[in-house]
Every structure is written in structure tokens, then in C-alpha cells.
Amino acid sequence: MTAPDPMTVPFTPPAPSTPPGPAPAPSPPALSCRGLGKRYGDVHAVQDVGFDVAPGEAYGLLGPNGAGKTTTISMLVGLLRPDSGHVRVCGVDLAADPMRAKARIGYVPQEIALYPELTGRENLRFFGRLFGLPRRELAGRIEEVLDLVGLMGRADSRVKTYSGGMKRRINIGTALLHRPDVLILDEPTVGVDPQSRKAILDGVEHLVGEGMSLLYTSHYMEEVERVCDRVAIIDHGRIIAEGTRRELIALVGSADKVELSLDGDVETALAKLRAVEGVIEAAMTGATSIRLLTEGGRHLLPALITAVDGCATVTATQVIEPDLEATFLHLTGSTLRD
Amino acid sequence: MSPRPVLALVAANLRRHARDRVGLFFMVIMPFVSIVFVGMAIGNGTGRLPVGVVAHGSDPVTAALLDELGRRPDLEITRVGSAGDLRSGVRSGELAAGLVIPGDPARLQLVVTRTNGSGLAARSAIDVAVGRVAAVQEATRAAVTAGAAPAQAAVYVRQAQEESGRVAVTGGSAGAADPRGFAYTAPANLLLFTFINSMAVAAALVESRRLGMLQRALTAPVRRASVLLGEALSRFLVALAQAVLIVVVSALVFGVTWGDPLGVAAVVALFALVATGAALLVGTLLNAPDQAPAIGPPLGVVLGMLGGCLWPREASGEVINAIGHLFPHAWGMDALLTLARPGTGLTAVLPQLAVLAGMAALLLGAALALFRRRALTTV
Numbered sequence: 001m002t003a004p005d006p007m008t009v010p011f012t013p014p015a016p017s018t019p020p021g022p023a024p025a026p027s028p029p030a031l032s033c034r035g036l037g038k039r040y041g042d043v044h045a046v047q048d049v050g051f052d053v054a055p056g057e058a059y060g061l062l063g064p065n066g067a068g069k070t071t072t073i074s075m076l077v078g079l080l081r082p083d084s085g086h087v088r089v090c091g092v093d094l095a096a097d098p099m100r101a102k103a104r105i106g107y108v109p110q111e112i113a114l115y116p117e118l119t120g121r122e123n124l125r126f127f128g129r130l131f132g133l134p135r136r137e138l139a140g141r142i143e144e145v146l147d148l149v150g151l152m153g154r155a156d157s158r159v160k161t162y163s164g165g166m167k168r169r170i171n172i173g174t175a176l177l178h179r180p181d182v183l184i185l186d187e188p189t190v191g192v193d194p195q196s197r198k199a200i201l202d203g204v205e206h207l208v209g210e211g212m213s214l215l216y217t218s219h220y221m222e223e224v225e226r227v228c229d230r231v232a233i234i235d236h237g238r239i240i241a242e243g244t245r246r247e248l249i250a251l252v253g254s255a256d257k258v259e260l261s262l263d264g265d266v267e268t269a270l271a272k273l274r275a276v277e278g279v280i281e282a283a284m285t286g287a288t289s290i291r292l293l294t295e296g297g298r299h300l301l302p303a304l305i306t307a308v309d310g311c312a313t314v315t316a317t318q319v320i321e322p323d324l325e326a327t328f329l330h331l332t333g334s335t336l337r338d
Numbered sequence: 339m340s341p342r343p344v345l346a347l348v349a350a351n352l353r354r355h356a357r358d359r360v361g362l363f364f365m366v367i368m369p370f371v372s373i374v375f376v377g378m379a380i381g382n383g384t385g386r387l388p389v390g391v392v393a394h395g396s397d398p399v400t401a402a403l404l405d406e407l408g409r410r411p412d413l414e415i416t417r418v419g420s421a422g423d424l425r426s427g428v429r430s431g432e433l434a435a436g437l438v439i440p441g442d443p444a445r446l447q448l449v450v451t452r453t454n455g456s457g458l459a460a461r462s463a464i465d466v467a468v469g470r471v472a473a474v475q476e477a478t479r480a481a482v483t484a485g486a487a488p489a490q491a492a493v494y495v496r497q498a499q500e501e502s503g504r505v506a507v508t509g510g511s512a513g514a515a516d517p518r519g520f521a522y523t524a525p526a527n528l529l530l531f532t533f534i535n536s537m538a539v540a541a542a543l544v545e546s547r548r549l550g551m552l553q554r555a556l557t558a559p560v561r562r563a564s565v566l567l568g569e570a571l572s573r574f575l576v577a578l579a580q581a582v583l584i585v586v587v588s589a590l591v592f593g594v595t596w597g598d599p600l601g602v603a604a605v606v607a608l609f610a611l612v613a614t615g616a617a618l619l620v621g622t623l624l625n626a627p628d629q630a631p632a633i634g635p636p637l638g639v640v641l642g643m644l645g646g647c648l649w650p651r652e653a654s655g656e657v658i659n660a661i662g663h664l665f666p667h668a669w670g671m672d673a674l675l676t677l678a679r680p681g682t683g684l685t686a687v688l689p690q691l692a693v694l695a696g697m698a699a700l701l702l703g704a705a706l707a708l709f710r711r712r713a714l715t716t717v
Contacts (some may be wrong), residue, residue, distance in 0.1 A: 061668070077557045078556070078557060079556060079557060083419065098559075099561075100559070101561040102558060103558075103559040107554075107557045109550055109553070109554055109557075112547070112549075112551050112552050113549050113550040114549070114551075115350060115354060115546075115549075115551065116351075116549075117354045117357045118350060118353060118354065118357075122350070122353065126346050126347075126349070126350045126556065129342055129345070129346035130343050130346050130555055130558040130560055132340065132342060132343075132559065133556050215584065284703075289401075
């Protein structure tokens with residue numbers, strides 16, 4: 001199969017509203033943008049970017065550094081005026097009613113924006129006041145957020161004494177105080193140790209599990225694969241592909257590899273496996289191992305195990321699926337630059 | 339515009355300043371160190387002008403003149419041996435002025451330098467003293483001519499003098515000298531440190547910009563004007579706190595008389611606005627927090643020198659003082675020293691207040707416009 005031209009990838013912009021089934025009065029997307037563009041002189045930093053994040057959906061914006069992710073986000077949170085296009089937050093037009101739109105966004109900038117001389121709790125109090133949380137509610141909400149980001153024990157230490165990971169966590173907590181409808185995380189794990197990174201990703205998954213909408217940008221493939229339901233791949237300021245992880249990988253069109261370890265009559269098993277629908281190719285790679293090339297590898301496993309029933313027993317399986325990394329390489333002709 | 343975001347910014351900024359120990363030292367300790375040491379260096383706190391007198395005669399006129407001069411509250415009279423010593427004393431600045439009373443007291447000789455405010459002030463004080471003695475002589479002669487016995491004439495004249503003494507002559511004469519001691523260094527250091535410490539806290543503003551705090555604040559449902567006002571108000575309150583601290587402590591501890599409270603409040607508030615404008619300007623133009631303490635305080639010191647905040651203005655000469663009046667410190671000094679004189683009030687310093695208000699408007703206007711453009715971009 002030939003690699004398609006990155007610019008002609010079959011990419012259909014999401015329909016404005018496609019509720020599954022006859023849903024009554026569809027709620028507007030938590031975050032929606034259309035035709036966003038920003039130019040700096042002759043450089044098109046962002047061109048015709050548009051996507052929807054449905055309520056409760058985790059949406060990833062994946063692209064190399066300098067692809068236009070942060071510029072896009074700056075326009076989404078109202079820090080940068082787009083040259084073209086518009087942004088809606090829960091149906092509220094950002095340009096027309098910035099106060100109401102901003103109140104529903106929790107934005108976590110890439111750089112840690114906290115007062116280092118103040119404690120974690122004081123920083124939270126500052127942002128809680130900015131978001132207009134009522135005084136009597138604020139103290140309780142700060143406790144909740146401290147608990148959520150796991151910093152209860154260090155709440156009264158100054159932020160400048162925090163580790164990088166702790167700063168990242170309180171930086172995220174700051175954006176959660178006002179219970180936003182949509183959380184926007186711009187590269188939240190940059191420069192973070194593996195332990196904190198895991199804590200952050202766990203926390204984000206927990207929030208999404210509770211129904212928060214999420215826009216997550218990263219140039220780390222595995223984070224986006226793990227956290228996001230749908231992903232847009234952005235490069236040179238344009239969205240070049242969009243869909244679920246599986247849809248994107250399907251763009252590459254490559255098959256899954258399935259490695260099987262067997263006990264019993266491996267020769268007969270090989271012949272039987274070749275006959276299973278979805279298996280493209282099968283080969284013995286050792287006395288007790290077979291490699292298959294399949295379409296839809298993981299879903300085929302029960303059929304494969306049933307097929308060899310009687311002549312051999314499957315003792316181990318491994319499905320090697322193509323990943324977003326391969327898709328990205330395929331679409332952009334480059335790897336994710338770090 | 340909701341006051342909450344503004345107050346949130348002010349509270350956060352003030353808390354940050356309160357945690358900065360070096361900054362607090364410069365606000366709470368340094369001004370008083372400077373007031374005390376410079377105050378002791380430039381005067382003994384009495385505020386008297388040193389005047390040397392050479393007097394050889396012992397006639398009644400000479401005695402009356404010496405007595406009258408000695409009674410002046412603004413003069414410190416020293417007897418000097420010869421006219422030569424007197425001249426060198428005046429030349430060296432040890433004496434503000436000198437008076438030679440020859441054997442014939444009808445021809446007094448005054449020794450002063452022309453360029454010096456103390457000399458002019460001493461001269462006018464001596465003029466007044468001589469005038470009084472002459473008036474007494476004249477009145478006594480008139481009484482005697484009118485038929486009174488000399489003793490009776492002296493009684494009449496003394497009565498007349500006491501009557502006239504009740505008519506207080508206030509406001510001083512044309513060349514009223516600057517006070518000495520703490521009365522000078524307290525207002526001088528108020529202006530100096532209010533400005534310097536405002537410049538130093540500009541570092542916190544640069545830091546806020548560098549950290550992206552202002553940008554992040556704007557992603558909250560907060561208007562740009564609120565962020566602008568919050569940042570400006572934070573600096574203004576620091577400047578005001580510095581000024582109030584110096585006024586209160588110097589009044590209580592050093593017995594400094596500041597004068598009309600309304601006038602002082604107006605001068606201090608306007609000067610704090612000037613300092614706020616300068617701090618916002620510096621905080622907006624600089625890009626690294628370290629630059630603010632490196633550039634701001636030296637600038638404050640230079641402006642303080644030109645404005646007479648580091649040493650007495652009369653030591654600087656006319657050119658420096660004229661240049662100084664291009665900047666706010668000199669106008670602040672003019673206003674505060676005028677207010678410290680008895681009998682003056684807000685109306686006496688209206689021109690200075692107008693100049694300070696103009697400077698504040700100019701600086702704040704420029705700073706806010708620039709701050710809006712450089713530090714706060716949003717939809």
C-alpha cells in the first residue's frame with residue numbers, strides 16, 4: 001500500500017452535532033472551534049483549525065513542538081485573538097461573552113504559573129478568588145483540590161520548596177477549583193519525574209472518568225494514546241487527521257502482528273490458523289511459536305484459540321498493534337520531535 | 339468591575355512583599371538609619387544657623403545688639419576674635435554669616451556668601467535683630483525728646499516691645515533657610531525611600547510577568563482593567579505604607595513636625611502615585627527580575643541626590659537644584675519643607691502639588707498604556 005499524501009488524508013471534520021441515536025435536545029460540545037487561524041507576518045502559526053470536544057470526552061491534540069498546539073490553546077482560552085474563526089465553550093461564544101466562557105474553562109498552562117513565595121494553599125486561594133468563588137465555599141474547595149492532587153501534607157509550604165512534580169500537580173489543581181466544564185492541559189508532564197507523571201495521568205483519567213471534558217496536548221504519543229478518546233494530529237499549524245485512536249491507526253492500513261506460543265501439533269495448528277478469516281499470513285517462527293499477520297488482531301484471538309482446539313494448546317499470546325507513532329510517521333513523514 | 343479579583347491580586351502581592359526579608363529591611367530599618375546618621379551629620383537638631391560676631395566695644399548699643407542676636411531662636415551666636423577669622427569661618431561654611439560690630443556701632447559690617455541659602459537666611463535674621471535694636475534706640479530717643487526721663491523712656495519702650503511681640507511674625511522672610519537635622523532628613527528620606535523601595539518592588543512585577551501569572555489571571559473571568567488596577571494598587575499601597583511609616587516613626591521618635599496633616603497627606607499620596615507610575619514603568623520595561631533592583635534603586639538615588647534627599651540642597655548649588663526640579667523629588671522636598679514651617683497649609687504648596695500630580699499622571703499614563711500592551715494581551 002502506498003503512503004497517502006499527508007495533505008490528502010481522508011479527514012472529515014466532525015459534524016456539528018452527531019448524537020448517537022435519537023437523543024433529546026443534544027447538549028452543545030464542551031469546547032468547539034471552527035476555522036481558527038493566526039498569522040505572524042508571513043508565518044501561518046495556525047490555519048483553519050476546527051474540532052469539537054463532546055461533554056465528558058477526552059480529546060488529544062498531538063503534534064511536535066512548534067506545530068501550533070500552544071497557539072491554538074491560547075486562542076481557545078482567550079489569551080490570543082484569532083485572525084479568523086471562532087471558539088465556543090459550552091455553547092457560549094468566547095469573543096462575544098469572554099467572562100462567561102472563561103468561567104467554564106480550567107486552563108493549565110505549559111509553564112508553571114504560581115507565586116513561588118506563597119504556599120500551595122495561598123496560591124489556590126488567589127486563583128479561587130480570581131474565579132469568584134464565594135468566601136465560605138473557597139476554603140472547603142481548596143481542601144478538596146489539595147486532596148485530589150495529593151498535596152494535603154505540603155499545602156502550607158511555599159511553592160518554591162516543591163519538587164517539579166509537586167509544582168505541576170498544584171498547577172493543575174489551580175485550574176480545578178471552580179469546577180470547570182472543560183479542562184485544558186497544555187503539555188502537563190513536561191520535565192516531570194516518572195512517578196509524578198503517573199500520578200498526573202492517573203488524576204486526569206480519574207477526572208475524565210467523573211465526566212469532565214478534557215483537551216490534552218502533548219508531544220508524548222503514549223500519554224495521548226492512554227488518556228484520550230479522540231485525537232487530532234496537528235502539524236505545521238493544521239489538523240492533518242482526526243479520529244479515535246483506532247481510526248487514526250487504520251489510516252496507516254497496516255495489519256496487526258499476533259505471536260502465539262503453542263503446545264502440541266504446531267504444524268496442523270498452523271494450517272488451521274491460516275484458514276481463519278482475518279488471517280492474512282501465518283508462519284512458524286520456532287518449534288512452538290507461530291507469527292500471524294491479521295486484520296483486527298485482538299478481536300481475532302478467541303477465534304484463533306478455538307481454531308487450534310484439538311491439536312494444540314495456546315500457552316501465550318502477544319498482539320503487536322501498530323500505534324499512533326506509526327500513524328504519525330506515516331502522516332507527517334517525520335517523527336515526533338522532542 | 340468586581341473588586342474581588344483586584345483585592346485577590348493586592349492580597350497576593352502584599353503577602354509576597356511581606357515574605358521578602360531583604361525588602362522589609364530596606365523599608366523598615368534603612369530609612370531610619372539614614373534619617374539618624376545624615377540628620378546627625380548635617381545639624382545638631384536645633385536648626386540654628388551659626389553666626390559669628392566680632393565685637394570689641396562695650397557701649398550700650400553693642401550690648402543691646404549682642405543681647406538681641408543671642409535671643410534669636412534661629413541663630414547660634416559665636417564670638418570670634420578677629421574679622422579675619424570671621425571671614426575664613428564664613429568662607430569655609432563653618433559660619434552661615436558673620437557680623438563685625440566696630441567701636442562705632444553705627445557702621446556694622448556683615449560678612450556673607452551670596453550663593454548660599456543659610457547665608458541669606460542668617461542675613462535676614464541679623465537684619466531683623468539690628469532693626470529691632472535700632473527701633474529701640476530710636477523709640478527711647480523719641481521718648482526722651484518728648485520729655486520722659488531716660489529710665490521712664492526705657493520702661494515705655496519695653497512695654498511697646500511686649501505689645502508688638504504679641505503680633506507674631508510668621509512665614510519667615512524671603513530667604514528662609516531649610517531646617518537642619520531630622521527636620522530635614524525625615525522628609526528627605528521619606529521621598530528617597532518611598533521611591534527606591536517602589537523601584538525595588540518592581541522586581542515582583544517583572545517576576546509575575548516572567549512566570550506568566552498575569553496571563554494566567556486573564557484566563558480567569560477577570561477583566562484586563564482589574565488586573566491592571568490590582569497590580570497598580572499593590573505598588574501604590576507599598577509606597578504609601580513606606581511614607582506613612584516614616585512620618586509616624588519620625589514624629590514619635592525624633593519629634594519631627596510635619597505640619598498641616600492634609601497638606602502632608604496630599605504630598606505623600608501624590609508622590610506615592612509618582613513612585614507607583616515609575617515602578618509600573620520599570621516593571622513593564624524590564625524582562626528579568628534581577629534587573630529591577632539593579633536599575634531602580636540607583637535611579638532613585640540619583641534623583642534623590644538631585645532633589646536634595648541625600649544632603650542639604652543648599653550644598654548643591656543652583657544648577658543642580660534647577661536640574662533637580664525636572665524630577666519629582668525636588669518638588670516633594672519643596673512641599674514638605676514648606677509645610678513643616680509653622681503657619682503654612684495645603685494652599686501654600688498648591689504649585690508643588692500641581693507639578694507632582696502632573697508627573698504622576700504622565701508616568702502612570704505611560705506605564706499603564708505600556709503595561710496593557712506588553713504584559714496583558716487577550717481577546
